[in-house]
Amino acid sequence: MLAKVRTAAVQGLDAYPVDVEVDVGGGLPAFTIVGLPDTAVQEAKERVRAAIRNSNFEVPSRKITINLAPADVRKEGPAFDLPMAIGILLATEQIRASGLDGAMALGELSLDGGIRPVPGVLSIAMAARAGGIHTLIAPAVNAQEAALVEGLQVYAVRSLFQVTQHLEGEEVLTPVRSPPHSDAGADYAVDFAEVKGQAYARRALEIAAAGGHNVLMVGPPGAGKTMLARRLPTILPPLIWDEAIEVTRIYSVAGRLNGHGPVRERPFRSPHHSTSSAALVGGGTVPRPGEVTLAHHGVLFLDELPEFHRDALEVLRQPLEEGFVTVARVQSTVTFPSRFMLVAAMNPCPCGYHGDGLRECLCTPSQIARYLGRISGPLLDRFDLHIEVPRVPSGDLMTTLPAEPSTDIRTRVLRARARQQERLGSLGACNAGMTGRLLRKYCRLDEEGRTFLRAAIERLGLSARAHDRILRLARTIADLEAADVLTNAHLAEAVQYRAFDRPLRLLA
């Protein structure tokens, strides 16, 4: 007898429908899975067999053939376990299927018949809804994310037996309720109020957040570079609903959601400097999202920037320029979104204490120059701000005066962002993304400003590539003050966040 159960599989961040066709017929007892299954799918045989037996059903001693259609796409993972088991029970007429029309089922089986969570359920739920499916039977742990899709009835199931009870109408489950859509609810574990001192660095990060600028922090070990970077998401605008869904989808596909509902906090990812380029941009035979995608709508933090492999930094180019990454494999080419703020940190010199003031640096100027030279020009061009972060004297750390909390800073950031959106005319647009044409249109200087900038570049020995970056930063500084016209004061402050434009000073 033949049975068909609908399910879906994830490719990239999207899902496509898969039909699980089960045929139980004559011949020598056997269990065959076709349709390009990978090892985890092949091993489903053992799990399905045990789960059926331990749910008080029987596995027939006949020839079982399962086809995963479409048969020309490679299938991976254990999410087909549940539809296979349901298919076998239907094909052997151990259960009757009334409730399976317009329904999809997925889940990994454990040997005792329990149902375990699988990755990508949100993507599958979205694809199901778009494909006219009205019911989704999903592992209980994944039910929260599936219920984010409106117009889809989601049943949270914990065991194969529970599924059969539900399908036969003996103990019908109630669908999981969708959580209310709201833009609020981010709850960060860290806050800028915890950062003592560091007035200059705090100001720089506020500007970075306000204009969406990438930041490079240079400072000795123990200066608090990581601490500062980790708090950057807390002063960025809250995720709007669509962004939250996008991030949740990514974390779902990556298997990192762990039963939570929508992700409300902007991600913060800090891959170690030994991370391979595949782990950064995503990889695997069926590609999974890498660090740049896990940082989508959030912050990607690269500590010890000069220690990263050259090819790892090279692969960051596409996501930084285009906001997505393309992962090409023999089987398929997948595109992942990857729009993030890049924050990097490095020591000022090989020993780490140049310019520290508290501890003497023993590096020679040529050693320092060589060390700083490891950051190539094209890479440096990715950063609108390069700031020097000092160690805070221990006396200042003892202060009990509370520093300004993240919410206050975020209020100013939001106001500055609103001005940028109005000017640039598109949602989410910020100064960091201004092209040359927009830059010339919106960052026009009067005669006095031009003279000032030219004099500063000459007298301070700034490199020529600094010019446009200074304008862009000055624009954000002016936006924070709700000022329309760029003044010398804005330009002067902008110059102070361009440490690498002044190579001689970094050596001084």
Add this chain to the structure above:
Amino acid sequence: MGDNDDIRIVARDDEEYPSALRPISDPPRELFVRGTLLPQDEIAVAIVGARRASEYGKAVARRLAADLVACGVTIVSGMARGIDGAAHQGALDGGGRTIAVLGCGPDMVYPKEHAPLMQRIIRSGAVVSEFPPETPPRPEQFPQRNRIISGLAKGVVVVEGRIGSGSLITADFALEQGREVFAVPGNIFEETTWAPHQLVAQGARLVVSALDILDELKIPHGSVQRPAAVSLSDEERAVWQQLSFTPLHVDRIAANCGQPVALISRVLLSLEAEGLVDALAGQRYVKKV
């Protein structure tokens, strides 16, 4: 290494050979010279000191050199990092002449980051060495060249130096050669001030301004001229008053002024552009002289 087209050999019986060197006990047989040695270079003062110098020390060296060249004095030093470099710099910025005595061949740039400084010295004075071209810098050559530094000068000013500093060797040569020794006082808690204080204890002349040197060496001078004061805005003056020769971080300056760091950054940049403050690595600032 570098091009050596411009290297000339000046032997002891050449007219160009510095007459001040002839009477010393172990004069170099010949000098390798890049740039020019002029008769006016006979009125010379050497300024030497620590390689790892404080901002204070470098500021003193720059100031003394600038004030001395304003009175027609040539500044002699060793082109090392720290005090030596600052002394040359001060002389050049003051529009005066300066001579660098190297511990390696005249075609070698040591330390490397002084390549631009070396070119400036060749244009406004001379780089001299007793070592032939292509001689690499070796530790034992530096004490030996110190006798030429003191020999070329009428007096030696020691600005900073730790215990066992090479500056003391230069001071010893100076006494042997009958030159005056001067020492600049500093903070007694800093190890860099050990050598000059030691010299003062042994009878060196304490220096608090270029006048002390000019008077002692009987070099005629008018009143040493200060550049006219620049007019500062109220904000600039408030920031300026917080600064010293000890580097201060911008956060600290802002806290001392009780102003937001954004404002202080702007003011510091304009002070820097006006040439009144120096910005150091790590967003730290010092007064400039």
